[in-house]
Amino acid sequence: MKKITYIIWASALLLATSCASRRSEPVKGRSFNANRSEVVHGEQLFMIHCQKCHPGGEGGLGIAINSNPAPGFVKRLQMRHGLGVMPAFSKKELSRSDLKDISSYMRAWKHY
Numbered sequence: 001m002k003k004i005t006y007i008i009w010a011s012a013l014l015l016a017t018s019c020a021s022r023r024s025e026p027v028k029g030r031s032f033n034a035n036r037s038e039v040v041h042g043e044q045l046f047m048i049h050c051q052k053c054h055p056g057g058e059g060g061l062g063i064a065i066n067s068n069p070a071p072g073f074v075k076r077l078q079m080r081h082g083l084g085v086m087p088a089f090s091k092k093e094l095s096r097s098d099l100k101d102i103s104s105y106m107r108a109w110k111h112y
């Protein structure tokens with residue numbers, strides 16, 4: 001599939017699974033699964049790359065993502081390709097396993 005087709009599909013999926021409003025209460029505490037190493041690593045990466053726009057998963061410069069129901073692969077597509085104001089993260093910045101760890105961290109929010 002051509003890259004542009006891929007991006008259009010990804011955007012359509014994102015639109016279908018999201019809306020721009022705030023969806024949740026702020027994330028409180030850090031009691032969730034915090035000792036799983038991929039979650040810990042995902043949190044570190046999130047703090048470096050994502051926190052400035054999605055503080056604690058809430059909306060800031062970016063939109064709230066802590067209760068986004070989209071499946072992990074859609075979120076990883078968003079990280080890799082960006083959308084609108086959100087920058088794309090290249091493989092040099094975040095490897096495939098980095099993206100997975102960030103996904104695990106974001107999933108952990110829901111279980112706390």
Ligand code: HEC
Nearest residue numbers: 018049050053061062063065068075078079083084085086
């Ligand atoms: C420069 C600010 C910025 C940074 C840095 C950033 N984002 Fe975003 N993000 C946004 C904006 C703005 C949107 C809304 C995009 C749109 O719809 O135009 C967004 C959207 C998203 C969405 C889709 C939410 C939805 O419901 O559609 C996810 C998931 C997401 N970001 C995750 C991340 C992750 C994970 C990182 C770190 C790897 C990150 N973002 C870094 C600004 C940012």
